[in-house]
Amino acid sequence: MTGRRARRAARRRELEEPPARLDLRLALPATAAWAGALLGSTDDRSLQVASVLAVSLSCLLLCRTARGRLRHGAIAATALFLGLELVAGVEVRAAAADPLIAAAADGSWAQTTLTVAAVPTAVAARPVGADGGDGGGDGAAGGDGLAGGDGAAGGEGARGGAASRWRFAARDVDARVAGRAWSAVAAVTVFGDGDHWRDLAPGTRVRVSGLLAPDTFGTQPSVLLRARDPPVVLTAPPWWQRAAQQVRRRLAAAAAPLDPDARGLLLGVAVGDTSAIPDGLAADARTTGLTHLVAVSGSHFAVLCGAVVLVLRRIGRRSAVAGGAVTVAALVVLVGPQPSVLRAAAMGGLSLVGVLLGRPRAAVPALSAAVVVLLVLDPSLATAPGFVLSVQATAALALLAPVWSRALRRRGWPAGAADALAVPLAATVATVPVIASLSGSVSLVGVPANILVAPVVAVSLVLGVLCAAVGAVWPAGGAALARADAVPLQWIGTVAHTLARWPSATLPWPASVGGVLVLAGLLAVVVLALSGRRSRAVLLAAAVGAAVVFVPARALGPVPWGWPPPDWLLVGCEVGQGDAMVLSTGEPGVGVVVDAGPDPALADACLDRLAVATVPLVVLTHLHADHVDGLPGIWPGRSVGAIGVGPDRSSASAWSTLTGAAAARGAPVLDLRPGVRWSSGALTLEVLGPAAAFHGTDSDPNNDSVVLRATLRGVRILMTGDIEREAQQALLDRRTDLRADVLEQPHHGSARFLPAFAAAVSARVSVIGVGSGNSYGQPSPSALATLAAAGTAVLRTDLQGDVAVTLSEGVLATAARGAGSPVARGAVRGRGS
Template structure:
């Protein structure tokens, strides 16, 4: 058995080996003597001892500058002119040759000391040399490193220039500039995916299927056919998702070449079973490498510097027409992925959605709500294919960290009697299978490369050689795919891997030196180091900083490995033994549900994240703050009581108990009666109904925004949710209202249009066992001191409203003497009908008016004069494209003596006060802004 940290042993006088000589030759610090090493081994609890990062010598950084040079050059030259790229390549090559020639000439003139062989020469390290005849080191220009950097920059510029030229070559870019309609033959290069639902105005944008593809042949309107190979983004407008739930359908694709089965060949299309015949289901069933014939309109790329030459949009929603089947490897991978989804069909919703994402990066079942929770807690990396997936599987094969090359290795391979070389071959085969099953796109290749590097660190224990390995991986990946140089995902992967290789070992050793248990120290160091380096980039992407990222990552760390291992077992057994796969999936569902629960709980905390400038200046500021926090933390760790105080303060910032928040911020104000939440271009109003209870009128367009507002108001019970009508800017946020709260019922209008949104409301309510009832004019309700009456819509039989807006539920609310009128989105026809109804006498001279339809110009001036509110509230989004609120409406309200407040400028608003004796008005009315 070799001793840990053993270097070359040089006999001293009398043939004895001196420890000082051993340390000097290895270039490391002198290590403790035999007794000291035995003590270190005993303290570690391991037979081989435990390598200390400070005993491994300086980190070899010679490959880092070439890798960074290639990275930066590729990022800058992808869309550069060919002449500029050619000049840059020639200049870098010329400069590198000059540097190498000058260094060779100077090396020939190095003097030889007496008694020292010429071949020994100077011992060169990065940026330093032990020159002959000198007593120390003197700094010299690192010519070899600079020359290597120039050569790598030249190679990166050439590769990026060629890839960039692909976007400008051929007829596709020209046709896209003319927005031409074409018929094209395309080959898919990625899995289809549904876009996330987006609310635009009063409706939800139709679902679209997005697929990365290459145009192989294009036929223009004049019947000209041109062969090409141009990358495009294929967007299929598939219409509403309806009951599909975003799930994939089976292989029901029409084949044109041979009359056989579709591109899945009936052998596993890679999609879960869904409603047959729906266009999006058919498109989502397609596999990479499938060839299609599509008709659509070309358009320029979505953004400058994009990796696609154009966008090919298919608008008719027709079924895909296949002219070529996918490859055998993709069909095999599709069968495995399909088996995984089928085996997990019987699991609870979160586990069913999460397991395919953990194993193969299939996020087709992840709901927007769950996805947002993972983003808020910086756990999104668990939903994507990452190097940790591969690391876990290979570590299971090779054995525990640090033992893969030792006799005592305890992995699965040695237990089965597999030799070390055969184990290495098996590991390579697993890596190749991982790439195929998870799709060989750049993100998977990046994950495989970074995962292999982390595995190398775990297996060999020689972290000193792993920074060059990471630099080599970055260099090769950037040369292979220069578009990675502009990928934020690639940047985050490299930063996280670099943190695990450099910062984490030292932080772990420091924590163990302060008597932190080894396992906990390693977990804390890994999570903290990755967060420290990645947080500035995440801030650029999301304009926020997560305060719960480290604890959430720690809480899920022990569950990720079993969920991943069991998930891969399900993947392997599903095609041959589905009952066994379902049993394994049931076992894997428990850690998967834990991971999802941690994400949901962390995201629900009001202080889970803080807003941060979403720019590179903000990233630099966050990096400085992180460095200061780390330096302060090192000093603070010597004082346990101060650490405890800081921990309690951080907990209070994250949890934000409503009583404490009210004292510190004044929000919500004591005795508030009505709160209008700032939810962007939409409506969400809360009526106070007692301690921790509130009646919610409309839910806005975004679940996260309304959930955050309710939490800041301290609302944990909702006796009733009133949805005035079914437009998306009033109902799309309903999941945020229902999240983690006790809800009595959902009350809606009887005019159920748009139909898709009405179905959405019923589906969400049914999923949480919340009854849905219908509001009718004349209905009166009371909760504590809060009472209200429904004024509109009138009961049947009544003329059918002209649209959903005119069917809005209108409420007259009384609370502590205040009279408040909530008009929903009523437009002039319904407003005039209301002013002529028996309820007209009730709405005269109210205290507070929630202005209809976000303050649009469509208002009945007679109703505004009759209502004559003291305070008018308008809910609208900043810089909305509709011009809300209309200047004419604001002027009319002010002319009637009302104070006008709007959420786009004033933020969330809370009303405090009373209406005077008998509720007739005149009492004090105060407004607090959040």
């Protein structure tokens, strides 16, 4: 008893001692450097000039009134701000002036010689046609089917034994377009089909030819290069990259026998390869705030380097530092120079220098110095979401988590439990505004999810890295470690899947600047409120009251601002690079599906969110995989009345699979020809085209897409599939009445969009089903410009997630659930409905 009392007294004395004073001397220069790089990247010249004047005047005032460290800090911060604003501005303008940008806008053919800058990553792809077309570019031929295409008429989809598409960043690009050659300044991302792209290691010099397209998702001026031929290797990668490639291959072989979740997570946590993570797990990880665990992040560096230093410290300080440095370098080579990895590597390197010099650990100075060094080397990191989130989370762990953990321990919490709550809570508070700006939602299960997986994180990470290291020289040992690691990895997957399905797992939040600022302000109030006892009591009472009302309401049914929005007419589902649209019939739980997207799980999830249990009709506009491969996700738990198809029979295997599935479930297959009308509830469909199958166009399957006009509550909606210029012109030539309030944008917003067609439709809203980061440059700038010129509001599933068009009290409006889960709304301006 005496010993227990003594331990309690010692712990009490430890907690009563004032915490160590934070060293914030480098925080101001780091903040100034970041602000300068951000402002330099903008196009607002007046804002840049005003910021330069304001910062310069502030520095002059401080220099006149302050002395010592404050004065020196102000000078350093001002120099960093001005220098990085200048450098970032020069780099952005140089990239924007690169002829490659103009060539990409024109969709030009380019011959390039470039160096692979990062490990190629797999991306969902539309198939490669037998003629070499990608089936997805503007006018490229190629078909695809439910089972991946039959090879003759189409190609293989990205799933189920399909041909794969790979993406990687390039550097040192020498370009030749239309006879003109130059060294490109703009960032280039290469997309290529086939395993010969997967085998490229960073540092390889290759010759690549293909079509250029604008990169509409980059934060800096950049282009996409869609290769049409295999790469020609000119120079082999350095030996260390070849070794890293061998490690990745052996790890993939060791992980192959595991179940899909464990296999994907093992590759993600060990070497940062997220290509094998199932789409469902990736979505649930985003919902539950576990994305930092499904791929390499800064925490991985902390765990691994900490373990190495701890083991080698017994030998000596220099050995520990050397081992830590080798670990950092090996991880960067193995994983690639991702923004969060660079932050962790720089911070780890500076911390190792501190250990070598015998300095006490100081996270804030190390983080600040790492930010300054990395931004000086690459100002574009200031706008990289991964870098921003990594820095914010690390700062929160250094500034907030220790204070909150200490407060909990003062109230009798065990140290482990206090840290388990304080760490994820601090990281969540710091990063949620940026996450909300990216996804339009706030995870309400992120903290409990991280608490539940915390006991297995370090174990799974260490076993994963050991599997990679051991498997490189002893495959049997690597396989055994992979099986052992499957247990903690499966727990992470189970937590993600389970909590993502809780009622109100995410809270919709506006992704606008105003919405993010309001959220940041609320979080600041919470942090300040937690510093006082009375305010904590008030805050706790308010939280309990909100939970009592909010949780049951969300568990029992949707609230007015939830999803789906009331009175919805059309919903565009977030299914990646593909189309999946749902038309309301005006009856609860009943909806018509037009195309099913490329992924059954994503199609199923969208219908679940809409509470659709009965599908009287599924319309498949044509047989490309990004429109039909999701069909198996519509069957489970739902009644399907019939399947409607057009004239496209480009893929024998797709047609066979479709008809077989329909027959097995007793659903008739309807032939949709012009003049056919079909009704269910308040919804009426009328087939407008095609009048006949197309032959000899750039893409006959696309032009053979069924074109429908849906009418619901007086609103006309034009569904167009992937029709291109030829089919659009045919409808115009036949003087078809195309007028509609809502347009499902043809071919994911490709450049093959006739202004005359847009004028004939005269839509108030255009819904574009398109995947984030797709390699086709869709939606194209020309299509968006045409819509803007027509005054048409645009909804995009790549940026906004599930999107909806609604009609309430005679007002046509739009709603967006957010890329990953939110709701933002707005009325559509223009003529009345």
